[in-house]
Amino acid sequence: MVDIATRVHNHNWKIDPIVRSLIDTDFYKLLMCQSIFRNKPDTNVTFSLINRTKSVRLADLIDEGELREQLDHVRSLSLKRGESTWLRGNTFYGKRQMFRSDFMEWFEALRLPAYHLEKRDGQYELTFEGKWPEVMLWEIPALAVLMELRSRAVLHDMGKFELQVLYARAMTRVWEKLERLRQIPDLKLADFGTRRRHSYLWQDWCVQALMEGLGTKFTGTSNCLIAMKRDIEAIGTNAHELPMVYSALANSDAELAQAPYQVLADWHEEHDGNLRVILPDTYGTEGFLKRAPDWLASWTGIRIDSGDPAAATEIAIKWWKERGEDPTKKLVIFSDGLDVAEIERLYAQFHGRVRVSFGWGTMLTNDFRGLVPGDALAPFSLVCKAVSANGRPTVKLSDNPNKAMGPATEIARYKRVFGVGKQVAEELLV
Template sequence: MIIESLLDTDLYKFTMQQCVLHQFPSAEVQYRFKCRTPGIDLAPFVEEINAEIDYLCGLYFTEDELAYLGGLRFMKPDFIEFLSLFHLKRKYIEVKADPARPGGIDIHVRGPWLHTILFEIPVLAIVNEVYFRRTFPGLPEAEGWRRLNEKIHLLLNEPDAEGLRISDYGTRRRFSRAWQRKVVEALKDRLGSRLSGTSNVLFAKELGLTPLGTMAHEYLQACQALGPRLRDSQVFGFEQWAKEYRGDLGIALSDVYGMKPFLEDFDMYFCKLFDGARHDSGDPFVWGERMIEHWAANKCDPRTKCLIFSDGLTVPRILELWRRFNGRVGLGFGIGTNLMNDRGPQALNVVIKMIECNGQPVAKISDSPEKGMCEDESYLKYLRQVFRLDEPQQKR
């Protein structure tokens, strides 16, 4: 089967799930799948996808896996005890053909946030692997290795880049589980310390790498319904995160409402409290310059902070960003699809996003418009009004 361990997911699903257990245990949510790649028909694969999800929902954490998670400094004993009883419940997810939706299928997750949060990554990995093995059966690995070797060569031969570090963020859109493991092993063997780690907890455990991740968009989206006031939802989310982790896992996500509201909310307190910020939409060079200016304006030395870039990265783009920002600020690069699904055929751009929390619509308003997702246009309009997103932006 495609997913054989509940650790075969991204670390930030566990860090968010622990926060949900302690801060929002009664929250009810809905998620929905979206295929952003035009001309794709996934309907013929619905039966196989459902069979894989049936198997996924029969998995439990092993004692060895629980011991590994419990050894991470930020995981708490009561959360590990919760995971010892946890499994994904089939009644919370439905997959069916729907010609009216992009990609021809509808994947709908509905239930307690605490019990549904771990669906996203393995289900996306299932959709990808079923699609590629059915559409391109027996695809040779040679082209994938050629492309990977080119990337490794560029990284190893960049002048004055001993401090450059990349990470694997590719689980959700990988070509296959086996291919991701081969790529991570190759990166570990050939890049050495230039590979910071992987977001995939299973491969981190098995290969002795550092598991990486903090928060995702869904966390701040849910805070739209869970916080005291919509305009304060981003501040509320950061405060609850700090309450949970007490200074650990200090990378803030900056693009749930766009850069302008983020900088307005990310005041001197948060600038000093958090270690850095993650970029996931919009122009990365503009974003990086604005973050450096913002830290300096809030009495923080940017060289003590970190910019994490994770939006559709390629190795040439990583090198451009490195040349621009190296020495001015700490840097990290999380590269996903271009590492784990670059074997010749076009990679799928598929997502599963939260659309509702506690009966209220939630939304992401990205600096890249195509990344936004909301099923309630009236709520989206209201959200833009509350965060003054249609007003002319002034440089801060």
């Protein structure tokens, strides 16, 4: 077991670079990248870092030189032979050779493209521009670098024993959560914590704790490097990025209305089985399902990622019934801002009505609330999103208006096209 406190105290990033591999990323990014490589390889996109918690002034906390050093290190990475062998030869979701040879040859030669970094009003403006398959792979490393540099800045002046006590308290907190979770019969839970983790070493520790504490109730991790290292399942499907970019490329309102379904038609050609999971909330869950083509009803299930998760699940159950499908055979993956109490509540409400599963993120891999003075390690909402495609702005509406993004005029247009009415704002923690 790694002595995390000692490694943090030594402050030697050359031993512990924040991102140590191109597959230190979420599995869904690689699955989407292959689909984009096949269907939209020449689309030009811009990704941008967005700190939705303005009170956390990252540019005041994080040294610009250190940030550039870490980002430059990410640009130096390439796929290692063992990583390539794992991706080419491993079985994912029961399917061998998930990643095609042409995609793997491209990925093996990849170096991430340049970045643009500026300071403005206490925040970093970090952007990436270029071909979609290349630029999209910056998202997770960029978030990991900023999140961990913030953690390192807060911990920098702590002594070794103070750090040991801090991590002992955080470990105890995780274990107490697992003791509650393992009381849930038939629990299925995966680690989704890469995007806003405290650090790589901490996420790896949390995964090992899940393996021992939950046993077969733990289904795997979204992090490819940890999945390979710990010989567990890599978990993931697709994300909002796909419909956001496809929609930005639409040339008319009619094309815009069909864009989210075209995404899934392309995905349908690429994958089957458990990878056929709908993410319906990009432009409103209820409207998406109401207008969805019949063939989507036969898919494995849906992932709930914004708004009231219980309300969205009830909408999905009603939709499946109306389409002649048995909801008890459908998978519902809850993945928005989960912690133990919410997992317990949702399990109790929907177990037996659907196949319940959970993707546990920030409150697994970055719950240091109240453990340092001023609560300076409290989790915050940092995202890295596609903000334009071929020069056109992207839009996300979400089931929670606090997560909406895009120019106001385009947001209004998208609400009209997708029939989004009044929405209820939910507190935005992460």
